[in-house]
Amino acid sequence: MNLTRLLTGLVTIIAVLIALSILAGAALGQPMGVSYVETGSMSPTLEPGDGFIAVPTEVAGPVEPGDVIVFDAVNLHGGGLVTHRVVGETESGYITRGDANPVTDQDGDEPPVEPGRIEAKALQIGGNVVVIPGFGTVVTGASGAVGSLQQFLASTFGTRAFLGTQGAVYLMFGFGVVTYVLASLAERSDSRRRDRHTSRWTGSITPQTVIGAMAVVLILLVTASMVVPAGTHTFQFVSSEVASENPSVIQQGTTKNVTYVVPSNGPFPVVGVIEPTSGGVTVSPETVSVPGGETTNVTVTIQAPPDTGVYTASIREHRYLALLPTGVILTLHGIHPWLPIVVIDVLLGVGFVVLAVALIGIDPIRLDRRRHPVPLRVRIRRWFK
Known part of the structure; x- marks a missing residue:
């Protein structure tokens, strides 16, 4: 492999990973891998359009003053994800402020940020945020172009399947297929040029490549089935002087129960772990086993503070496919919430590879082209040798 092909491959892999992180973030409603800011509230640390590495809270560790976090705002800018710096901590949560803002978010109508509303931390090295200059500008421009293409395809074919995140995934898949076909044709053309003094060119498809690609797809699908339905859920409530239906x-000072539903959206049973992430919240039961295609109710008890006002309570759900005994899943979860997912992925991936190798084998499938065409029945016999 020459240097040009190596660099091209690395650039392609990086571009695909960034694109997948953006699509995953859009699908899950939270930053995944790479994110960016749209306003100047974090200037000069992050200028409008600058990108940064968003590390999920499960991996980033505890939040401390000075960290730049991405949190789910209740009232700030009408709600939604906000990237600001932590400047203090109270019993009710963290105090945040944009570097360019003269006052904190809590000086306005934004309540202190509970840990359950924090989605990610910006990666810092030596106390400085790792900045990707202009990343958001490029993404915004590309998103506009992709959006226009989606609208064109939707109107041309008369279907909404090309719109939204799902449509973007279709476009990426189609782009990948076209790129792969063009690369394959270019590689074959190059092989023919190298063998122009001979009467044949050869190539092969290794089963290891096919099995590996299928295993990666399987692991991604399994991981998504556990990660996408899980996450943080918030309840906004009013602490009132009088009782209400x-x-x-x-x-104020009393409690009320709220029902939280844990479904199993597929045919496989799941294990759910629901944990309170804000004060004054209890969950019963905290662990549930849900049969495939069914739902289980969890009671969330919220206690109103003694002072009247608008408050938020939050819980975080972790969901795992019940491919391991419940006790094993809970033990692994106690070590780290992502550990059961990793173990389940490894078991499924290894099991799939072992089964596929046993059925298909590892001998390469040769593709020969000669001046005299080889009959189809002979090719099939060669493939299965």
Whole structure:
């Protein structure tokens, strides 16, 4: 492999990983891998359009003053994801402020940020945020072009399947197929040029490559089935002086129960671990086993503070395919919430590879082209030798 092909491959892999992280973030509603800011509230650390490495909270560790976090705002900018710096900590949560802002977010109508509302931390090295200049500008421009293409395809073919995140995935898949075909044709053309003094060119498809690619796809699908339905869920409520039948109004100093539903959206049973991530919240039961295609209810008890006002309570759900005994899953979860996912992925991946190798083998499938065409029945016999 020459240097040009190596560099091209590395650039392609990096571009695909970045694109997948953006699509995953859009699908999950939280930053994944790479994110960017749209306003100047974090200037001069992050200028509008600058990107940064978003490390999920499960991996990043505890939040400390000075960290730049991505959190799910309740009232700030109408709610949604906000990237600001932690400047303090109280019993109710973290105090945040944009580097360019003269006052904190909590000086306005944004409540202190509970740990359950923090989605990611910006990667810092030596106390400085790792900045990707102009990344958001490029992404915004590319998103506009992709959006226009999606609209064109949707109107041309008369279907909404090309719109939204799902449509973007279709476009990426199609682009990947076209790129692969063109690369294969170029490689074959190059092989023919190298063998122009001979009467044949040869190539082969290694089963290891096919099996490995299928195993990666399987692991990605299994991981998505556990990660996508999970995450943080918030309850906004009012601490009132009087009792009310409204489920979002709780009399000050008292509690109210809220039902949280844990479904198993597929045919396989799942194990759910629901943990309170804000004060005044209890969950019963904290661990549930849900049969395939069914749902299980969890009772979330929220206690209203003694002071009246608008508050938020939050819980975080972790969901795992019940491919391991429940006790094993809970033990692994106690070490780290991502550990059961990793173990399940490894078991499925290894099991799939072993089964596929036993059925297919590892001998390469040769593709020969000669001046005299080889009959199809002979090719098939060679493939299965």
